[in-house]
Amino acid sequence: MTQKFIIDKEIAMHTKIQQYSGMHTRLSGRTRRAVAIAAILAVTGLVTSCGSGGHGHENSAVPTNARTISVTADGLAFSPDRMTARVGEALSIELTSVDIAHDLNVDAFDGHVYAEAGQTAEGGFTASSAGEFDYYCSIPGHREAGMEGTLVVEE
Numbered sequence: 001m002t003q004k005f006i007i008d009k010e011i012a013m014h015t016k017i018q019q020y021s022g023m024h025t026r027l028s029g030r031t032r033r034a035v036a037i038a039a040i041l042a043v044t045g046l047v048t049s050c051g052s053g054g055h056g057h058e059n060s061a062v063p064t065n066a067r068t069i070s071v072t073a074d075g076l077a078f079s080p081d082r083m084t085a086r087v088g089e090a091l092s093i094e095l096t097s098v099d100i101a102h103d104l105n106v107d108a109f110d111g112h113v114y115a116e117a118g119q120t121a122e123g124g125f126t127a128s129s130a131g132e133f134d135y136y137c138s139i140p141g142h143r144e145a146g147m148e149g150t151l152v153v154e155e
């Protein structure tokens with residue numbers, strides 16, 4: 001789903017670039033090329049700054065009656081790196097980024113929360129099915145460095 005979103009976004013951007021280049025048909029070929037390159041760089045910058053998750057920094061809505069789980073992000077690790085829930089349970093992840101900005105994503109349930117350095121933010125989701133699900137930080141390089149955890153949802 002995340003991949004599809006990124007691809008859709010890229011297609012939309014390329015269309016935009018084409019439209020933008022088309023509007024400048026009276027410019028010389030060289031200028032047009034420069035404009036197109038500038039547009040591509042601007043677009044790439046936007047995508048990169050959002051991290052690999054492609055969902056930006058929007059925190060997912062917290063369902064009513066959610067149970068709050070406090071998670072600390074520090075030193076490229078989550079604490080705790082394992083949490084448990086019941087099927088159908090509504091959760092709110094209260095993420096505190098200690099050292100630098102981090103996010104926490106539970107793709108299985110569309111849960112996302114991003115917190116700037118020294119800040120706490122909240123994002124929620126409903127653990128709608130049983131199993132073990134990964135959560136991770138989507139800031140480039142962080143998951144690769146081990147910034148992930150497991151959410152266990154029990155029947």
Ligand SMILES: [Cu+2]
Nearest residue numbers: 102137139142
């Ligand atoms: Cu991180």
